[in-house]
Amino acid sequence: MNIKVLDTTLRDGEQTPGVSLTPKEKLRIANKLDEIKVDxxxxxxxxxxxxxxxxxxxxxxxxxxxxxxxxxxxxxVDIDYCLDCDVDGVNLVVPTSELHITDKLNTDFENLLELSNNAVDYCKDHGLIVELSAEDASRSGVDFLKSVFDNAIDHGADRVCVCDTVGILTPDTSYDLFSQFRDLSVPIACHCHNDFGLAVANTLSAIKGGASEIHTTINGIGERAGNTSFEECVVSIDRLLPEFSTEVKINEIYDISKLVARLTGVYIQPNKAIVGENAFAHESGIHSDGIIKNSATYEPMTPELVGRKRKFVIGKHMGTHGLNNRLKELGLDVDKNQLQQICDNIKVLADKGKTVTDVDLQVIADNVLEIDHEDRIRLDEVTIVSGNKVMPTASVKITVDDEEILNAGVGLGPVDAAINALKSLDIFKDIDLIEYHVDSITGGTDAFIDVIIKLQKGDKVVSARGTEPDIINASVKAYVAGVNRLLRD
Structure with a gap:
């Protein structure tokens, strides 16, 4: 059975506190939603x-x-504005719980029913498709809910929707509720909120109970705890409910997730299912070993299914199989004893709370393999002059192939000046600084600064880092280390 998907990222999702999308941003998201075949x-x-x-x-x-x-x-007045926008249809939201009818609208059930019927009539008279959504349906009396739906259908509504507005359903109650509407003559949809973290589970139960349409938002964004997560729900239908399917292009789910995260500024938690950065990351030795032998051992789906790639994380939990796989990706071949020594050295670093990067791994492996990498460039001295009325100026003294060189440069700031003093030398030409990142790794004014850079020469890209209490020295050391790597490679 095919399940239709209504995505409300641009309406309910935008109600996330702090989110306000521009027309161009909304159009980009809508274009991608249409491209991946949201209904x-x-x-x-x-x-x-x-x-x-x-x-x-x-x-x-x-x-x-x-x-x-x-x-x-x-x-x-609402419907007229919809008509002015030339939409195909309306999501006509009608409160159906006693709490909403009496306390919010200050009316009664009879007037609410008349209001609903008149609105459906007006929409249909003006050629609109109507999906009537019962707001707070999960706290409504089932008999009245049926009456609202039956009346709406009699007046021409094309679809109806049960809304769990405050997220109080459970998988069992969701299934029971939707099972009572199996005999409706139009499709019924499910709109869930995630206040108790059950939106996806309740939506899947609603499908089993008879829902043929789901409401979602990308990354599950929305007010309070958010809405049913589009990516989690669609992939779950594909992988866990074999009797159901959607038309969504699942392999493009990660792309739209990242797009919405960028445009809304809503951070995706690393351990979020399907799209979180850790969703297909493995550090545990046992897991990495199993994944290498057969990915199904510790992955319920391949990362490629949703447009992702698997990654092995370097850390103290990593075993030798996963580590050897990463070393081969870096072009390093080691024997059994060398592999174990590299693994032990990584654990020593990780136990100190240090994040082990590819650069660290390369250095550790080089030391174990006793590869003689004679650096052509040695940094001897950096001097900076800077102030409110002084152009930042740097002088650097380096040794290149045993020749001592002194050079100076200016820049927008002291780091820029020091890097420019190096870049003007012949040996640094054709090398581009493509990424520069700074972290304070301890607290206080004497904090250690961790500078991570990426350099490119031709089609070769390397990372390097420098850690110092002084940001200028850390930056220059990272830059020189990266250039040495490029020249060595």
């Missing part, structure tokens, strides 16, 4: 503002294959 896109809420309406109009102009909807209350 329905809730582009926003037309009543919200003029800017929101412009965003929705820009999306509807694109001629996407996906059905484009706007959120709407059961009010003529």
């Amino acid at each position: 329905y896109i809730e582009a926003g809420s037309a009543i919200t503002s003029e800017g929101e309406r412009q965003s929705i109009k820009e999306i509807t102009r694109q001629g996407f294959n996906a059905e484009i909807l706007s959120f709407s209350r059961p009010l003529t």
Whole structure:
């Protein structure tokens, strides 16, 4: 059975505190949603503002294959704004719990039912597709909920939706609730919130109970604890519910996850299922060994399924099999004794709380293999002059192939000046600094500074680091170390 996907990242997802997307950003997300074959896109809420309406109009102009909807209350003014945006349909949200009807709307059940029916009539009279969503349905009386749905269907509603607005369902109660609507003559959708961390589980149970459509947001963003996670739910349907499927291009899930994270600024936790940076990362020796022999031993799916790549993390839990695999990727061949020695040295560093990078691994391996890497460049001295009214100036003294060289340079700051003093020398030409990152690894004004850089020469890219209390010395040492690596390679 095919399950339809309505994505509400651009409406419910944007209600995440601190998130406000520009029209261009919304269009980029909508374009990607359509590209990966989401069935329905809730582009926003037309009543919200003029800017929101412009965003929705820009999306509807694109001629996407996906059905484009706007959120709407059961009010003529809302629906008119939706019509002005030329959407295909509306997500007509009607409160159905006693709490919402009496305390929020200050009305009664009969008036609410009339309001709902009139709104559906108005939408259908104006050619709109209608999905009627029962707000707070999980705290509504089932008999009244059925009455709202039956009336809406009689008045022409195309789909209906049960909303677990405050996330109180459990997998069991979700299944039981949706099972009571199996005999409806139109598709029923499930809209869950994640207040108790059960949104995905409840959505999957709703599908088993009879739902044929799900509402999701990319990365599960949304107000409070968020909504049903698009990537977790879609992949779970594909891998865990063999009798159900979606049309979504699963191998592009990671791309859209990263896109939404960048545009919204909402951080993805490293251990988040499917799209977290650690989702396909292995450090444990037992796990790494199993993965190398057969990935199914410790992975329920291949990372390629969702557009990812597997990675082995260097650390104290890493075993020799995973370490040997990483060393081979770095072009290093070691024997059994050398491998064990490298592994032991890594554990010593990791026990001190140090993150072991590829650069560290390369140095450790070089020392164990007793490879004689004579550095052509040695840094002897760095002197800086800088102040409010003084152009930052640096002089450096280095030894290149046993020849002592003194040079100077200026820059926007002292680090820039020191690097420029080196870059103007012949041996540093054709080497580009492509990444520069600084971390304070201890506290206080005497903190140690960890500078990590990436350098490129031709098609060769290397990383290097320098750790010093002085950011200038750390930066220059990292730069010289990286250039030595490039020249050596």
